[in-house]
Amino acid sequence: MNIFEGFGFSENPYAVAPLSGDAMGSRLLVGRDKEVLKLHKHWTSVDTHASMEGDNGVGKTSLVAVAAYRAMQNYAAGELTSPFLPLVETFQVSTDHESLERHILSVIARSIFKYEVFLSSAGYDLPNLANIRTWLESPLVYGYGGGVGLTPVSISASRSTSINTGGFSETGFRSAVHDWLKIIFPKGSVGGFVGVIDNLEILETSQEARRVLREMRDTLLKLPGVRWVLCGANGIMRSAVGSPSLSGVIADPIPVKPLSAHDSARVIERRLEEYRTRSDATAPVEPQGFEYLYRVAGNNLRIALKHAQDFSLWVDMNDLMPADAEERMTLLKEWLDQQADKYEAEARSVTPRGWTFFDKLLSEGGSCTPGEFLEYGFNSMPAMRPVVKQLEEAELVSSSVSESDQRRKTIQATPRGWLIHYKRSKF
Incomplete structure (x- = not known):
């Protein structure tokens, strides 16, 4: 049985996955009204694509999904003149452009189906949905303008069919989706779909991101x-969108800062209210305890949620759930001490110089750039590398060092690193 059902909740209140773009996601989003408003103004006012910059785990994906949902609701309520509809999936950036494009086009087709009733009731023209369903469900793929495929059988000078054995790579499908979008949204002022391309930091360098x-x-x-x-994250968007070739295409990023400690407690308060199934439900980590975890985690929501999940499993497996909230808080601190002791014992290979660097890094926010070597007592980046490497091997930091991209915050503390800092700093 799901342990959280045993605690009296329908869902895991500490789930790390992004919020969905729906009514529940909107209820659960906390502390992001200003950023939501900025996105709404961007979508309704300018024709560039928006971008967002913020630490890993700060909640960018949840923010965009909920902002798009709220835009759709605001349109239905007459507060916006055009609808903006969240695509049914978010996407992770990929260097395999053809595969990414193919997947995005199929998701757009599915999204047209999802919003069929909404768009029709709002007076929007829709393409032939039977044709779209054929594209998505039939083993036959229709090609436009002599589409490509396995030995296509000619239907006319401009249309053909072929067996769909490889998804949606055919040129015809690309052209068809383009046409469907033009039918629904003939100009930018009438709204559109909102899509998220996430995690550009995995490309590691601004040069690769620009490419x-x-x-x-x-x-x-x-x-x-x-x-x-x-x-x-890590400055990748600021560096990438500064390229002249992307000027007028992607706007400067909207900064997404960590939530306040007070708002972090509200995140859990909202989730516990949403998922509670009985009056005597007991959460392993209450809002006050989660605020404490959030500060231990360096104000990183994702890391704090992970710690809350790990603690919940530990409590359940050891049958340790106290009835009293104060006792649960004491137990949480004991668990943190145990985890920190264990991780520090496993980091015996770290040298005193490594600990000096680590303590300074964590006390100043948990991230730095390789170009800041002087501030950390090194005379060059090469002198800094061995120290960073030993911390990486101990899983206390992660890094992606680029000699040509020294301004990006590419050295960051891990969840394990934050726990050790909790002990070493006598938090």
Whole structure:
């Protein structure tokens, strides 16, 4: 049985997965009204694609999904003149442009079906949905303008069919989706779909991010009726969108700062209220305890949620759930001490110089750039590398060092690192 059902909740209140773009996601989003308003103003006012920059785990994906849902609701309520509808999936950036494009086009087709009733009731023209269903469900793929496939059978000079054995790579499907979008959203002022391309930081360097974005510029970023929000961490978006080739295509990033400690407690308060199934439900980590975890985790929501899940499992497996909230808080601190002791014991290979660097890094926010070597007592980046490497091997930091991209915050504390800092700093 799901342990949280035993505690009296229908869902895991500490789930790390992003919020969905629906009514529940909207109820659960906390502390992001200003950022939501900025996105709404962007979508309704300018024709560039929005971008967002914030630490890993700060909640960028949840923010965009809920902002798009709220835009749709605001349109239905007469507060916006055009609807903006969240695509049914978010996407992770990929260097395999063809596969990413193929997947995005199929998701757009599915999204047209999802919003069929909404769009029709709002007076929007829709393409032939039977044709779209054929594209998505039939083993036959229809090609436009002599589409490509396995030995296509000619139907006319401009239309053919072929067996769909490889998904939606056919040129015809790309052209068809483009046409469907133009039918629904003939101009930018009438709204569109909102899509998220996430985790641009996995490309590691701004140079690679610019290359990938330039490849998208003339394909995905030119799809009619689709407003993209590109999300990244570690300074990748600020560096990438500064390229002249992307000027006028992607706007400067909207900064997404960590939630306040008070709002972190409200995150859990909302979730416990939403998922509670009985009056005597007892949460292993109450809002006050979660605020404490959030501060231990360096104000990183994702890390705090992970710690809350791990603690919940430990409590359940050891049958330790106290009835009293104060006792649960004491137990949480004991668990944190145990975890920190264990991880520090496993980090015996770290040298005193490594601990000096580690303590300074964590006390100043948990991230730095390789170009800040002087501030950490090194005379060069090469002198800094061995120290960073030993911390990586101990799983206390992760890094992606780029000699040509020294401003990006590419050295970051891990969840394990934050727990050890909790002990070493006598938090």
